Structures are given as structure tokens and as C-alpha cells.
Amino acid sequence: MxxxxxxxxxxxxxxxxxxxxxxxxxxxxxxxxxxxxxxxPQSKPGSEAVTDEVRWGMLIDSAKCAEGCDACVTACNRENGLDLQEQPEGEDTGKWDRQVAKWIRIVKVKDNLTGHVSRLPMMCQHCEHPPCVDVCPTGASFKRADGIVMVDRHTCIGCRYCMMACPYKARSFIHEVVDTRLTRVPRGKGCVESCNLCVHRRDKGTASTACADACATQGGRAILFGDLKDPEGPLRKALATLPSRQIREDLALNTGVRYAGV
Incomplete structure (x- = not known):
């Protein structure tokens, strides 16, 4: 030999x-x-089935959301390829602004009694009982076992019933051909889309979302992401000590996103 x-x-x-x-x-x-x-073989992140042992959610403290800060919006756009959208040549700017996809936006709410104005990062609220799922005729709108509400672009027919049913105006319709996109975030003309709590990160075992990370490093640390079911987790502990509420509590949707300081 x-x-x-x-x-x-x-x-x-x-x-x-x-x-x-x-x-x-x-x-x-x-x-x-x-x-x-x-x-x-050792299991890899994303290779195991999603279970209901966790429910992902957020606590957003509006008192820490600083005027003029849009770090969460910028980070979301970059993470999901929304910053790659280009206004078509000749398109009216006002129309483009109304139609361009926005997964997270800053809204202001004024208390008529006190005059206090709150800044609220608004995205899909990931309801336990999502109206968008109830009205979808094809099942394209669905809720995962871990509480994340999503849209399957392969079965979405663009009817936009889900957009009409969403009380948070959290969904966008893609009007134009998407020439440039990120591999991790499929997008296409004629489909509805919205915040999915950075699901590609969830499936790879990453602990946070792009908006929460950006708020922690560039903003006021107003966004806390975590597991709503973990009694020892930072999110549950924060919810136990900081008064919070749901937006449109009257609808009894049991949202996965909660707000403090409103």
C-alpha cells in the first residue's frame, strides 16, 4: 500500500x-x-416544526419613542428589502407614497382630555384571533403555531379582503413589478404583505427583530421583543411591571403587540 x-x-x-x-x-x-x-444528525435551526410552546410578541413603550426617530422603520425596510422599492418613472409622488409598501410606520395618537400625544410604531399586531385570516378566501393569510401572522404569496390572489378587515391598516398591496428583492424575503406584484416579526430570523434561531435591534442601538430602547409565554423571559417580566394595553381592545383580538405609555 x-x-x-x-x-x-x-x-x-x-x-x-x-x-x-x-x-x-x-x-x-x-x-x-x-x-x-x-x-x-444534530438538528439545525429551522429544521424543526414550529410549535405553540412559544408565542412571539412585543412591548412598545411610547414614552421612549423619541420625536423624529425612525430607526425602526429604516431597519425594517433594510431587513426586508423594502428600501429597494423604486418609484416608477412618471408616477405621481402622492400616489406612490400612498401605495409604497410599509411594514411599520409611526402614528401619533392624541389624548383629547390631556392633550398628550403618543408616538406609536404601528405594524401587524399578530392577533390571536386575526380578522385577516378569517376573511381570506384562499388561506393565504394564516397564523403560525408560534403566533406569527403571515401571508403565503403563492396562494394570495390579491383580493385585499385582509387589508379591509385589518383594523390597524398594517398590510400593503404590491402594485408594481418587483425587480429587486432579497432572497430571504420573497415579494411579488399582486400580493399582500405585512410585518412577520422577521420570521426568517425566527427560523434561524436569532433572538430579536430588526426594529428592536435598531431601537436598542439607535433609538430609545422603546421596543422589547420576546416570548409572551415565557414567565421568566424579559418580555413577560416587563409586562408584569409596566402598565400596558392593546390597540382596539374592544375588538378582543388578544394582540401579540402591546403598548405602554398610551
Whole structure:
């Protein structure tokens, strides 16, 4: 055996030794059973089914949402490829502004009694009982087991019933051909889309969202993302100490996004 063959043989034995173990059992004289035990592969993020053991959500403290800050909007656009949208040549600017996809926007709410104005980052509220899912005729609007409300662009027919049903005006319709997009965020003309809590991050095991990260580093740390079901998690602990509410509590949708300081 030459040196090259010896090297290959040694490497092969090492590989087999790491991947499997051989057990020899003598059943009777002259009868030997060889059992090969193959090592089980390690699971990778995104390879396991989504379960209802978690429910993803947010707490947004409007008191920390600073005037003039749009770090969360900018981060969301960059993360999901919305910053790649280009106004068609000759398109009216006002019309474009109304139609361009926005997954998160800043709205202002004024208390008529006190005059206090709150700034609220508004996105899909990821309701436990989402009206958008109820009215969708094809099942394109759906809620995952972990509470994330999404749109399947492959079955969306662009009827926009979900947009009419959403009390938060959180969904956008894609009017123009999407020439440039990110691989991780499929987008296409004729489909409805909205915030999905950075689902591509969830499925890879990343702990936060783009908007929460940006708010923590560039804003006022107003957005806290986490598991609503984890009693020891930072989100549940914050909700236990900071008075908060749902937007449109009267609808009893049990939203996954809560607001403090409103």
C-alpha cells in the first residue's frame, strides 16, 4: 500500500469511527450478528416544526419613542428589502407614497382630555384571533403555531379582503413589478404583505427583530421583543411591571403587540 492509499484508508476509518459504531454479537457457533449504530444528525435551526410552546410578541413603550426617530422603520425596510422599492418613472409622488409598501410606520395618537400625544410604531399586531385570516378566501393569510401572522404569496390572489378587515391598516398591496428583492424575503406584484416579526430570523434561531435591534442601538430602547409565554423571559417580566394595553381592545383580538405609555 502506498502512502497515498494509506492516508485515504486512515481518513476513511476515522470518518466511519466518528459516524457509526459496530457492535458484534455471537448468536450461536458460527453465527455472528453485526449491528451498525449510526450517529443521529444534530438538528439545525429551522429544521424543526414550529410549535405553540412559544408565542412571539412585543412591548412598545411610547414614552421612549423619541420625536423624529425612525430607526425602526429604516431597519425594517433594510431587513426586508423594502428600501429597494423604486418609484416608477412618471408616477405621481402622492400616489406612490400612498401605495409604497410599509411594514411599520409611526402614528401619533392624541389624548383629547390631556392633550398628550403618543408616538406609536404601528405594524401587524399578530392577533390571536386575526380578522385577516378569517376573511381570506384562499388561506393565504394564516397564523403560525408560534403566533406569527403571515401571508403565503403563492396562494394570495390579491383580493385585499385582509387589508379591509385589518383594523390597524398594517398590510400593503404590491402594485408594481418587483425587480429587486432579497432572497430571504420573497415579494411579488399582486400580493399582500405585512410585518412577520422577521420570521426568517425566527427560523434561524436569532433572538430579536430588526426594529428592536435598531431601537436598542439607535433609538430609545422603546421596543422589547420576546416570548409572551415565557414567565421568566424579559418580555413577560416587563409586562408584569409596566402598565400596558392593546390597540382596539374592544375588538378582543388578544394582540401579540402591546403598548405602554398610551
Amino acid at each position: 502506498n502512502k497515498h492509499q494509506a492516508g485515504v484508508d486512515t481518513s476513511r476509518r476515522g470518518f466511519l469511527g466518528a459516524a457509526a459504531a459496530v457492535t458484534t454479537v455471537t448468536l450461536a457457533p458460527g453465527v455472528i450478528l453485526h449491528r451498525l449504530a449510526v450517529a443521529e
